[in-house]
Amino acid sequence: MKIFLTGYMGSGKSVVGKMLAKKLNYKYVDLDDQIEVMQGKSINAIFEEKGELYFRKLESQALDDILENNSNMIISLGGGTPCYGNNLERISAQKDSLSIYLKASVETLLNRLFPEKIHRPVISHLETREALEEFIRKHLFERAYYYNQSDLNVTVDDKKPETIVAQIIEKL
Ligand SMILES: Nc1ncnc2c1ncn2[C@@H]1O[C@H](COP(=O)(O)OP(=O)(O)OP(=O)(O)O)[C@@H](O)[C@H]1O
Numbered sequence: 076m077k078i079f080l081t082g083y084m085g086s087g088k089s090v091v092g093k094m095l096a097k098k099l100n101y102k103y104v105d106l107d108d109q110i111e112v113m114q115g116k117s118i119n120a121i122f123e124e125k126g127e128l129y130f131r132k133l134e135s136q137a138l139d140d141i142l143e144n145n146s147n148m149i150i151s152l153g154g155g156t157p158c159y160g161n162n163l164e165r166i167s168a169q170k171d172s173l174s175i176y177l178k179a180s181v182e183t184l185l186n187r188l189f190p191e192k193i194h195r196p197v198i199s200h201l202e203t204r205e206a207l208e209e210f211i212r213k214h215l216f217e218r219a220y221y222y223n224q225s226d227l228n229v230t231v232d233d234k235k236p237e238t239i240v241a242q243i244i245e246k247l
């Protein structure tokens with residue numbers, strides 16, 4: 076069984092995914108980490124040196140490797156993974172799998188991402204809190220169309236990661 080976690084940057088896919096894998100005794104795969112290991116470079120460096128389109132190609136290839144692997148695993152996707160190419164169709168077509176949208180409000184995302192934006196090339200150029208808020212509002216509006224096609228969703232605002240993990244397990 077594969078469980079894919081989807082959601083915007085900062086929604087908690089990595090934090091929740093790791094905990095969930097431990098609880099279920101599943102393998103844990105973070106798509107972003109996988110790309111960094113494969114390339115021997117940070118995502119920031121890949122964006123800077125080769126651009127976003129190249130990154131999207133690597134992301135799609137890293138997803139292929141996961142789709143071909145039959146182990147039980149929790150997969151934290153990248154924030155953009157379901158929104159590019161045919162990634163969403165391939166994820167949805169995967170047998171014995173479930174996708175879960177970690178749904179966070181703009182306010183929650185802003186509070187988490189403003190201090191960490193430097194690690195995320197899509198938002199690192201936004202200088203002020205106001206500019207980041209405006210960007211997240213529009214970007215999330217566009218991306219929600221893809222995230223909402225997940226099999227389940229869990230709201231994450233004001234919840235500890237432990238609570239989110241317990242709620243996911245309850246829904247399984
Ligand atoms: N439920 C939560 N409560 C409080 N803080 C959280 C929670 N979930 C995540 N965080 C914090 O928010 C930040 C972003 O979390 P995380 O890196 O897991 O997000 P992500 O969805 O994997 O983002 P990305 O798509 O950029 O990889 C981290 O600092 C993390 O510790």
Ligand SMILES: O=C(O)C1=C[C@@H](O)[C@@H](O)[C@H](O)C1
Nearest residue numbers: 084107153154155195196197
């Ligand atoms: O939302 C996005 O487009 C991204 C999210 C991160 O997880 C990384 O995959 C990368 O920084 C791009």
Ligand SMILES: [Mg+2]
Nearest residue numbers: 088089107151
């Ligand atoms: Mg992550």
